[in-house]
Amino acid sequence: MSLIKETEKYLCELVRNIGYDIDNIELVPSSRPEFGQYQINVAFSLAKEKHENPRVIAEKIVNALDNRFINVNIQGAGFINVSFSNEVLKEYLNKCLDGIDNLIDKGDSKKIIIDYGGANAAKALHVGHMRSANIGEAVKRLLKVLGHDVIGDVHLGDLGRQSGMLISEYKRMRPDSPFFDPNFEGEYPKIELTAQDLGVMYPKASVDANNNPERMDEVREITALIDKGDKAYTSLWKQMVDISSEVIKKVYDKLNCHFDLWEGEMDAFKYIPDVLKIMQPYLYESEGALVCDVIKEEDNRPMPPLIVIKKDGASIYGTRDLGTIYSRMERFNPDEIWYFTDERQSLYFEQVFRACYKTGLVKESCKLKHFGFGTINGKDGKPYKTRDGGVMELDSLINIIRDEVEKNIKEEITGSEREHIADILSIATLKYADLLSFRKTDYVFDPEKFASLDGKTGPYVLYTLVRIKSLLKKANDKEFKLLNIDNNEVLDILIKILEVSKVLNKSYEEATLNYIEELIYEVLSLYNKFYNNNQILNEKDDDLRKTYLAVSKLVYNVIHNLLDILAIDEVDRM
RNA sequence: GUUCUGGUAGCUCAGCUGGAUAGAGCAACGCCCUUCUAAGGCGUCGGUCAAGAGUUCGAAUCCCUUCCAGAACACCA
Numbered sequence: 001m002s003l004i005k006e007t008e009k010y011l012c013e014l015v016r017n018i019g020y021d022i023d024n025i026e027l028v029p030s031s032r033p034e035f036g037q038y039q040i041n042v043a044f045s046l047a048k049e050k051h052e053n054p055r056v057i058a059e060k061i062v063n064a065l066d067n068r069f070i071n072v073n074i075q076g077a078g079f080i081n082v083s084f085s086n087e088v089l090k091e092y093l094n095k096c097l098d099g100i101d102n103l104i105d106k107g108d109s110k111k112i113i114i115d116y117g118g119a120n121a122a123k124a125l126h127v128g129h130m131r132s133a134n135i136g137e138a139v140k141r142l143l144k145v146l147g148h149d150v151i152g153d154v155h156l157g158d159l160g161r162q163s164g165m166l167i168s169e170y171k172r173m174r175p176d177s178p179f180f181d182p183n184f185e186g187e188y189p190k191i192e193l194t195a196q197d198l199g200v201m202y203p204k205a206s207v208d209a210n211n212n213p214e215r216m217d218e219v220r221e222i223t224a225l226i227d228k229g230d231k232a233y234t235s236l237w238k239q240m241v242d243i244s245s246e247v248i249k250k251v252y253d254k255l256n257c258h259f260d261l262w263e264g265e266m267d268a269f270k271y272i273p274d275v276l277k278i279m280q281p282y283l284y285e286s287e288g289a290l291v292c293d294v295i296k297e298e299d300n301r302p303m304p305p306l307i308v309i310k311k312d313g314a315s316i317y318g319t320r321d322l323g324t325i326y327s328r329m330e331r332f333n334p335d336e337i338w339y340f341t342d343e344r345q346s347l348y349f350e351q352v353f354r355a356c357y358k359t360g361l362v363k364e365s366c367k368l369k370h371f372g373f374g375t376i377n378g379k380d381g382k383p384y385k386t387r388d389g390g391v392m393e394l395d396s397l398i399n400i401i402r403d404e405v406e407k408n409i410k411e412e413i414t415g416s417e418r419e420h421i422a423d424i425l426s427i428a429t430l431k432y433a434d435l436l437s438f439r440k441t442d443y444v445f446d447p448e449k450f451a452s453l454d455g456k457t458g459p460y461v462l463y464t465l466v467r468i469k470s471l472l473k474k475a476n477d478k479e480f481k482l483l484n485i486d487n488n489e490v491l492d493i494l495i496k497i498l499e500v501s502k503v504l505n506k507s508y509e510e511a512t513l514n515y516i517e518e519l520i521y522e523v524l525s526l527y528n529k530f531y532n533n534n535q536i537l538n539e540k541d542d543d544l545r546k547t548y549l550a551v552s553k554l555v556y557n558v559i560h561n562l563l564d565i566l567a568i569d570e571v572d573r574m
Numbered sequence: 575g576u577u578c579u580g581g582u583a584g585c586u587c588a589g590c591u592g593g594a595u596a597g598a599g600c601a602a603c604g605c606c607c608u609u610c611u612a613a614g615g616c617g618u619c620g621g622u623c624a625a626g627a628g629u630u631c632g633a634a635u636c637c638c639u640u641c642c643a644g645a646a647c648a649c650c651a
Contacts, residue, residue, distance in 0.1 A: 031594065120651080161650060162651095318649095374579090436599095437587060449599090453613045454613090455598090467611055514587095525598095529614095532609095532614065
C-alpha cells in the first residue's frame with residue numbers, strides 16, 4: 001500500500017475516534033508549501049454538516065495526531081497543514097528503489113476487454129488511428145499494473161465498403177480472374193498483390209465510385225455479397241485482408257502496441273444469427289431496414305433507433321459490434337468492455353450499449369464504456385492533412401517526426417546505433433505529445449515543438465534519463481540508500497514521487513494519460529534542478545553521496561515504470 | 575433546428591467530484607559552464623479564467639442565460 005493511502009486510512013480512523021462519522025479523508029498536496037507538505041480540508045465539510053466551528057474541529061484533529069507528522073499547524077478558518085517526518089519518508093521510500101509495487105494501490109481485480117486500434121483492413125493506418133493505439137495500449141498497461149485482468153483486441157475494420165471498393169477495382173485489373181467467373185469450381189488461386197498495390201487501388205476506386213453512381217452500386221452489391229457469404233468474393237477479400245494485416249501489424253509494432261486478440265468484424269460474423277435471435281422481440285421494420293428502438297423516456301435529445309439490418313438485407317457496423325460483444329460475453333464473460341475511438345462516435349456507442357442492455361445481450365452487471373478522444377489538428381485548427389490536403393498516413397507522420405528528432409542526436413553517434421536511437425526517439429516523441437493533453441481535447445500537431453529538447457517533450461524526458469543512467473553506471477558505490485534527506489531539493493523530489501499512486505488511480509478512473517505525463521515531467525524537472533545544484537558522484541560526505549545516488553535511482557525507477565505504462569522505450573545515449 | 579463538447583497568459587495546454595495568492599510549457603528579456611551529457615538550470619515579463627446573473631463562509635470549478643467555435647444527429651465506420 002502507498003504511504004499516502006495508508007496515512008489517509010490512519011487519519012480517517014483518527015477522526016472517527018474523535019466522534020465524526022466519515023468514510024474517507026484526503027491528504028492533498030499543499031497549495032501553500034510554506035505551511036507544509038500536505039493540507040487536510042476535512043474540518044470545513046464536518047463544520048457544515050455538524051454546524052460547528054471548523055477551527056475547533058481542526059484543533060481536535062491536530063491534537064490527536066501522532067509523531068509521524070512534523071510542522072503541524074492550522075491556518076485560516078481551518079486548514080490543517082502537515083508534513084511527514086524525515087524518518088517516515090526514508091523508511092518508506094527506501095523500499096521503493098526497485099520496482100513500483102510499494103508505490104501503488106491495487107483495487108479489486110476485474111476482467112476488462114479493451115477494444116482499441118481499429119485499423120481498417122486494406123487501407124493504410126492514418127493519423128486518426130494513432131490516438132486509439134496510443135491511448136488504448138497505455139490504458140491496457142495501466143490496468144495491468146493496477147492488478148486487472150486485461151484483454152486487448154485490435155478489432156480490425158475488415159468488413160464494409162472498402163471490401164467492395166477493392167474488389168471492384170481488382171475486377172477492372174483482372175477481369176478474367178476465376179474470382180469473377182460464376183461457373184468456376186475448385187480452389188481459388190492466390191492473388192499476387194502487395195499492400196502497396198492495395199494502397200493505390202483503394203483511393204482510385206473511391207474517387208471513381210464517388211463520381212459514378214453505377215460504380216457505387218456495384219461496390220454496394222459486392223459488399224453485400226461478402227456479407228451474405230459469397231464464396232469467391234469472401235476468399236478474395238480474406239486474402240486482401242491478410243496482405244494488409246502484415247503491414248498494419250508492423251506499424252502497430254513500431255508504436256509498441258501489442259494485441260492479445262487480432263480479431264476483426266469478420267470474426268463477429270458467425271455470431272450474428274444468435275444475436276438476431278436474441279434481439280428478435282425488439283426488432284421491427286422501418287423504412288425497409290430492421291431496427292431496434294433505444295430511446296428512453298428521460299431522453300431530452302434525439303436518439304435514433306439502431307439499425308441492425310440494412311434494407312438490402314446486409315449487416316451494418318452496428319450489427320458487427322453487437323456480434324463482437326456477444327462473442328466476448330460468451331467466450332470471456334468480462335466485467336467491463338472499454339472502447340477507445342474518436343469522440344464523434346459517442347452517440348453511436350450509446351445506441352449500441354443501450355441495445356445490448358435492453359435486449360439482454362449483455363447483463364446489467366457488465367459495464368460497457370466508450371472513451372472518446374479528440375482529433376489531431378493542423379495549425380489551422382482543422383484535422384491534420386498532408387500538404388496537398390490528403391489523408392496523412394501514420395507512417396508518413398512517424399517519418400516527419402523522425403526527421404525532426406534526428407537533429408537532436410549527437411553527431412558522433414553513427415550507423416545502426418544512430419538508426420536505433422532515432423527509431424526509439426521518434427516514437428517516444430510522438431507518444432509523449434499524443435498523450436500529453438487530456439483525452440477528449442483536440443490538439444495541434446506541431447513536429448518542431450514536439451521534438452524540441454525544451455519543454456514537456458519526449459526528447460527532454462529521454463535526455464534526462466540518459467544523464468541519470470550514465471551517472472548510475474559510473475557510481476562505484478555498492479550502497480544506494482536514503483540516509484540524509486535534509487536537502488530541500490531532495491525532499492521536493494521525494495514528496496512529488498509520493499503522488500504516483502493517486503495519479504495512476506485518477507488516470508484509471510478517467511482513462512486518460514495526461515496526469516501521468518505531467519507527473520513524469522514534474523519529477524524530472526525537480527531532478528534536473530537538483531542535478532544542476534549538487535555534485536552527486538563527487539560528494540565527499542558518504543551519507544550524502546549514498547542519498548543522492550538513491551534519489552537518482554528512485555527517480556529512474558519510478559520514471560522507467562511510468563514510461564513503460566505509456567509504452568515508451570528509452571535509450572542509453574543520444 | 576436539436577443535442578453534445580469546448581472558450582483559462584502572446585501561442586499550446588493543465589487545473590473543473592467547490593478550498594488559502596489561478597498553473598505549466600513555448601515565445602520574449604536577463605543571469606549561471608575549470609562541472610556526473612549546459613541537449614541543462616535560475617530569474618523577469620505576462621490573466622476581467624468568453625460575458626452576465628445566481629447558489630455560499632468560499633466559485634475557473636456548481637446552476638441559469640447569452641455570445642463564439644467545433645462535432646454528432648438512420649442504412650459509411
